[in-house]
Amino acid sequence: MAGNIARSQRVNREGSGHLATEDRRTRRTRRALRDALVSLVIEHGYAGVKVEDITEHADLSRATFYGYYTDKDDLLDTVVSDLLVALRRELRPLFSASSEGFTGKPLLKIFQHAQEERDLYRLILRGEGDGRALRQFTEVCTRAGAELFRARAEHLGIAPRLDPELLTQAWAGEWMAVLAWWIEADSPALSPEQATEMLLSLSLRGRYWAAGFDSETAPGSP
Amino acid sequence: MAGNIARSQRVNREGSGHLATEDRRTRRTRRALRDALVSLVIEHGYAGVKVEDITEHADLSRATFYGYYTDKDDLLDTVVSDLLVALRRELRPLFSASSEGFTGKPLLKIFQHAQEERDLYRLILRGEGDGRALRQFTEVCTRAGAELFRARAEHLGIAPRLDPELLTQAWAGEWMAVLAWWIEADSPALSPEQATEMLLSLSLRGRYWAAGFDSETAPGSP
DNA sequence: ACAATTCAATACATCGTGTTCAGTAACGGC
DNA sequence: GCCGTTACTGAACACGATGTATTGAATTGT
Numbered sequence: 001m002a003g004n005i006a007r008s009q010r011v012n013r014e015g016s017g018h019l020a021t022e023d024r025r026t027r028r029t030r031r032a033l034r035d036a037l038v039s040l041v042i043e044h045g046y047a048g049v050k051v052e053d054i055t056e057h058a059d060l061s062r063a064t065f066y067g068y069y070t071d072k073d074d075l076l077d078t079v080v081s082d083l084l085v086a087l088r089r090e091l092r093p094l095f096s097a098s099s100e101g102f103t104g105k106p107l108l109k110i111f112q113h114a115q116e117e118r119d120l121y122r123l124i125l126r127g128e129g130d131g132r133a134l135r136q137f138t139e140v141c142t143r144a145g146a147e148l149f150r151a152r153a154e155h156l157g158i159a160p161r162l163d164p165e166l167l168t169q170a171w172a173g174e175w176m177a178v179l180a181w182w183i184e185a186d187s188p189a190l191s192p193e194q195a196t197e198m199l200l201s202l203s204l205r206g207r208y209w210a211a212g213f214d215s216e217t218a219p220g221s222p
Numbered sequence: 223m224a225g226n227i228a229r230s231q232r233v234n235r236e237g238s239g240h241l242a243t244e245d246r247r248t249r250r251t252r253r254a255l256r257d258a259l260v261s262l263v264i265e266h267g268y269a270g271v272k273v274e275d276i277t278e279h280a281d282l283s284r285a286t287f288y289g290y291y292t293d294k295d296d297l298l299d300t301v302v303s304d305l306l307v308a309l310r311r312e313l314r315p316l317f318s319a320s321s322e323g324f325t326g327k328p329l330l331k332i333f334q335h336a337q338e339e340r341d342l343y344r345l346i347l348r349g350e351g352d353g354r355a356l357r358q359f360t361e362v363c364t365r366a367g368a369e370l371f372r373a374r375a376e377h378l379g380i381a382p383r384l385d386p387e388l389l390t391q392a393w394a395g396e397w398m399a400v401l402a403w404w405i406e407a408d409s410p411a412l413s414p415e416q417a418t419e420m421l422l423s424l425s426l427r428g429r430y431w432a433a434g435f436d437s438e439t440a441p442g443s444p
Numbered sequence: 445a446c447a448a449t450t451c452a453a454t455a456c457a458t459c460g461t462g463t464t465c466a467g468t469a470a471c472g473g474c
Numbered sequence: 475g476c477c478g479t480t481a482c483t484g485a486a487c488a489c490g491a492t493g494t495a496t497t498g499a500a501t502t503g504t
Contacts, residue, residue: 023471046352047269047295061483066462073269127356130268131349142370149433156436160479162420163412166400166451167432170424173399174392181391190385198384202392206428210389211371247450247501272491283452348500 030060033065033078037072038119046076046128073129080133083120084140087113095148104200106148107175110141111192114183125180142172175199242343252290254280256301259294260341268298268350295351297443301354306362309335326422329397333414336405347402364394386397397421429436 036057040049051072057060068076090113094105114121124133146168154162160167182188182195190198202210258279273294277284283320291297312335316327334341341427346355368390375382382389404410404417424432 003471023480025470029481050459051462062461063465063484064482069479070462074301127349127353130352131356134349134353152436156405160432160434162424162432165403166412166417166420167424167429169399169403170421171429173402174396176456178388178401180395181233181387190388195388197387199392202384202389203429205419207389207393210382210384212375212382245450245502251450271494274491284492285453286451289450292493423478 006145022053029058029060029064032060033068033075034133037075037079038123040121041128042119046072046123046130073132076129076133077136079120080136081125083117084136088140088144091144095144104196107199108192108196110175111179111182111196114179115192118183121183125176125183127155138176140173141176142168145172171203174202232319251280251286254282255297257291259297259301263345263350264341268294268345268352283399295354298351298355301342302346302358303347305339306346307359310362310366313366317366326418328366329421330418332397333401333418336401337414340405343401343405344357347398353438360394360398363398363407364390391418393425396424409435 031055036054037049040053040057044053046157049072051065052062054072054075055065065075069078087110089108094109123129124137127134146164149160149164149168149171153164178195178199182190255276258276259271262275262279266275271294273287274284276294276297277287282413286299291300292423309332312331313328316331345351346359368386371382371386371390371393398423400417404412
């Protein structure tokens with residue numbers, strides 16, 4: 001967060017006609033720092049982790065850290081950004097086939113992805129880093145959700161009865177809260193398939209069906 | 223966050239038979255520190271605010287701060303706890319009358335409360351303080367929501383068709399996301415009544431009604 | 445006006461940060 | 475395999491923020 005020129009550009013100076021293969025040490029170091037950050041933050045909280053803790057856990061010198069990142073914040077931002085491009089890449093193919101039709105494929109993919117990168121997702125969803133990571137994540141997901149809703153509405157020629165932004169926020173908030181709850185559980189009571197299936201039912205049939213009401217004789221909501 | 227004995231107990235040594243009125247200076251100082259924290263965090267983010275910034279903004283000496291709180295964290299925790307007891311007090315009367323029947327009275331109350339304490343709510347919902355404040359808030363709200371759901375189900379003799387914890391998380395996530403979005407808007411496009419009304423409709427009639435579908439010929443969800 | 449206690453101001457030890465640089469080890473390309 | 479290049483080390487340094495302690499002055503409740 002210091003007012004500093006970003007030094008974290010080990011530019012892939014184009015070698016010969018080659019693929020400009022990144023130095024092996026570099027990859028190792030980046031991964032080590034990334035993993036150290038994630039596991040330490042999970043254990044001690046973001047503010048409770050010093051740069052020296054990270055480098056120590058990664059078996060590196062403190063000086064090395066500053067060769068890659070300007071900051072603890074810089075490291076976290078990079079880690080989260082990387083996660084988001086990976087997620088988008090996995091999601092993209094499911095999107096084109098999804099502006100009409102759809103089952104909850106994208107959502108399932110997210111839950112599976114979260115299961116693989118469990119600690120990082122926990123870190124983000126806990127709001128570590130003063131919520132910056134969470135905001136990044138939320139932003140991407142709501143943007144994608146809004147686009148899906150919009151495309152679907154246009155494709156079917158219908159107009160939402162409620163503020164479309166509100167709908168987007170509500171939907172994102174709903175599944176993200178469930179994801180956060182699900183990913184924090186010690187013993188996985190639900191599989192990704194079950195969790196997303198429930199979210200789907202909830203969305204499709206409504207909260208009153210889910211609560212157990214038989215008819216539409218349902219009163220308000222808390 | 224330092225391993226320190228909590229010194230922040232200026233005990234209300236009971237005076238005479240009086241109401242144990244807290245020293246006026248003390249109240250003034252506490253409020254000043256509270257307000258300074260909130261507005262500074264909104265502007266610069268939690269990590270970007272020094273204790274000295276707070277005391278300076280509150281026109282106090284840095285030494286004074288440590289007479290009241292051990293930490294920046296301690297101050298934030300206290301502020302959030304105070305908010306939560308205030309919120310619970312406002313909500314309690316609406317709860318007893320709400321395990322049957324209900325309109326969305328409690329929810330409306332929360333939105334109104336958020337409007338009054340706008341900056342503090344923004345701070346919390348942004349996840350400042352590594353999400354500790356947000357977790358506190360979420361915890362209280364989901365606990366209350368779960369209790370409401372449980373009481374209602376028992377009162378009506380129905381059993382939820384989905385994991386009740388999932389339902390609780392989903393509902394809390396939904397309205398909290400909408401609250402966060404609503405409270406961050408610069409020009410209040412929606413009144414508290416409108417916002418909660420929409421959430422109510424959404425919950426009552428379901429996402430597909432809200433999206434604009436006429437019948438139940440609705441496909442899945444994103 | 446009096447006693448109590450809150451607040452100011454200063455000084456101090458400590459810790460984490462971010463930078464620098466000379467020396468060493470590991471890498472990729474040929 | 476060697477060699478030029480690049481990544482890492484280790485230590486030292488200045489700096490800023492934290493938390494503590496102490497003394498004297500200002501305000502308060504009574």
